Amino acid sequence: MKQIDFAKNVLLDETNLSEKKLFAILSSTLNNKTNYADLYFQYIYNETWNLENGIIKNGYYNIDKGIGIRTLNKNHIGFSYSNKITEKNLYKIANEAKLNKNYQNNNKKIKIWKKYN
Secondary structure, three states: OOHHHHHHHHHHOOOOOOHHHHHHHHHOOOOOOOOEEEEEEEEEEEEEEEEEOOEEEEEEEEEEEEEEEEEEOOOOEEEEEEOOOOHHHHHHHHHHHOOOHHHOOOOOOOOOOOEEO
16 A cells, blocks of 8 residues: 555545645645645554453553644755644644744744644
8 A cells, every 4th residue: 555545544534635635735835935845644553452361451542643744945944733634724734834934033933843733
């Protein structure tokens, strides 16, 4: 299975986000300060079983998934992430990750990433 197919099946099936919508969201990050952007898909599944004398005493599983957007030019990187995969949240993180005029001033402290729940 190709990585994009896995992302579609596991992360995007329930979201109504097509490749065309993802491309539009990613394109919204590009401006005169940002010349590259990409999507980062995350899916982590953990499962733990505790056995005592061959008897299952405890079981646990956790699924963590989300999407991040990274933007960059030759000198700066922006990143934002959301574990709620919705079109609205993706536009929020795209806007947050977008490189803007604040990145020109190297003496100014800026937040380089933000997580939206």
